Each structure stands twice: as C-alpha cells, then as structure tokens.
Amino acid sequence: MFESVRKNYDFLNVYHHGKxxxxxxxxxxxxxxxxxxxxxxxTVSKKVGNSVIRHRVTRLIRESIRxxxxxxxxxxxxxxxxxxxxxxxxxxxxxxxxxxLGRIHKIVKR
Numbered sequence: 631m632f633e634s635v636r637k638n639y640d641f642l643n644v645y646h647h648g649k650x651x652x653x654x655x656x657x658x659x660x661x662x663x664x665x666x667x668x669x670x671x672x673t674v675s676k677k678v679g680n681s682v683i684r685h686r687v688t689r690l691i692r693e694s695i696r697x698x699x700x701x702x703x704x705x706x707x708x709x710x711x712x713x714x715x716x717x718x719x720x721x722x723x724x725x726x727x728x729x730x731l732g733r734i735h736k737i738v739k740r
Contacts, residue, residue, distance in 0.1 A: 632696065634670060635669045635707055640669070649661070653730055655724060658711075667704065668703075668705070669706075672691050691728065695710075698725070701738050
C-alpha cells in the first residue's frame with residue numbers, strides 16, 4: 631500500500647510549492663519530498679456530490695494509484711483533486727486520467 635499525505639500542512643505545502651496540471655476529471659499537484667517514497671493525497675470536495683459519490687471517486691483514484699504505483703518515479707508528494715466531472719465515471723476513465731497527468735508531469739515511466 632502506498633504512503634498517504636495526511637497532515638494539513640503537508641497538503642498546504644504541496645498546494646503552495648507544487649506544480650499543477652489538470653485534465654477533464656482530475657487536478658494533480660506535485661512537489662519533491664526529499665524521501666525515498668511517494669506520498670499520495672486524494673481530495674474530493676462536497677461539490678462533487680454526496681458522501682457515497684465522493685467515497686466512490688476516492689476509491690477509484692486510490693485503486694488506480696495502487697495498481698500503477700510501480701510506474702511512478704520516486705520521491706514526490708502528489709495530491710490528486712477530483713473535479714466535478716469525475717462523478718459517475720468508470721474505473722478505466724479515472725485510471726487513464728491519473729496516468730495522463732503523471733505523463734504530463736513526467737513522473738510516469740512508459
């Protein structure tokens with residue numbers, strides 16, 4: 631299982647000092663963490679939907695990270711924010727969005 635960004639100050643550090651790219655469903659913030667691991671944070675706001683919908687989107691993002699974790703370069707704090715359009719999407723859509731953003735950031739190995 632991957633390591634998580636848990637503390638508010640870690641999230642704020644990624645938001646303020648990180649670089650961000652977005653696509654149709656997600657926004658990915660990334661900052662170097664000077665560690666030998668990646669830490670992932672997932673955010674889904676109330677604008678996306680009720681708690682059932684938000685938790686489903688969170689689970690889809692977490693699963694796509696888990697299955698593709700070995701493709702990511704090491705040493706980053708990565709925060710993924712779900713957009714409203716991610717609501718009701720299939721796993722394949724979310725997975726391709728995560729990998730697309732990773733390729734844009736140049737942290738996903740081919």
